[in-house]
């Protein structure tokens with residue numbers, strides 16, 4: 001390639017790097033749970049909203065196969081999804097839609113099923129498309145869906161941070177434990193962050209963490225669970241969802257909204273473990289399911 005052109009590219013990339021925290025690679029955060037209905041999508045949507053307020057460029061990737069509903073929760077109707085990128089009908093920038101408050105959403109629900117079975121050529125198409133995004137975003141938030149389907153584990157292996165959402169109920173705690181067990185034993189994932197949703201107070205969240213830690217220390221000594229915090233149970237969440245809005249948008253002063261703001265600040269303060277390598281490395285990890 002033309003030397004001047006190459007130099008120009010390097011300069012452009014370096015300037016972007018120096019003006020942005022964390023380099024060119026976005027931090028990939030997967031939000032997951034043992035079972036559905038624990039508030040994952042709501043967490044993803046509001047976390048994205050809160051992080052955007054803190055001046056982060058956030059892309060929400062709706063990777064929940066069966067029940068992808070980020071768009072429904074926000075009252076948007078995307079025309080295209082991952083399918084169109086794979087068929088080379090659209091570029092990724094045409095598929096990404098604007099959500100409220102400046103968040104960006106990559107609707108993938110109906111396109112993602114095949115992701116685990118992509119051909120080499122399709123992977124290449126996607127990784128090329130994704131490469132063009134790496135410089136634009138600070139944080140990539142994945143709504144993975146629940147359970148231990150291949151899609152869930154697939155996306156968790158590509159993330160630097162895995163947020164396991166649980167409710168303060170025995171069944172949900174058991175499900176969260178089972179998920180971490182499978183992810184650690186079958187997929188070598190060792191580090192988890194626990195978020196306890198819909199608690200009546202701070203103590204209830206900490207108690208869930210304590211219970212999980214006690215069992216994990218005993219039976220899964222290789223994993224580490226960090227306590228990320230709690231979201232209070234708040235009827236404004238359901239009200240906002242009925243209006244197809246983020247609770248932070250519709251009821252910014254509600255208890256839940258305050259929790260989402262503190263959660264997002266906490267996430268910004270977490271040490272950023274740079275995965276190393278190039279943006280291509282990141283996307284290949286996502287598309288190839290390798291760490």
Ligand SMILES: Nc1ncnc2c1ncn2[C@@H]1O[C@H](COP(=O)(O)OP(=O)(O)O)[C@@H](O)[C@H]1O
Pocket residue numbers: 033035036037038039040041042043197198199231232233234235237238241256
């Ligand atoms: N903090 C909360 N307080 C009260 N209700 C909540 C809270 N978080 C979630 N919910 C309720 O739980 C339901 C399921 O949330 P959702 O995000 O769709 O779960 P998931 O994505 O895990 O299936 C929502 O419709 C909402 O009414």
Ligand SMILES: [Mg+2]
Pocket residue numbers: 040041042064067069145
């Ligand atoms: Mg969901």
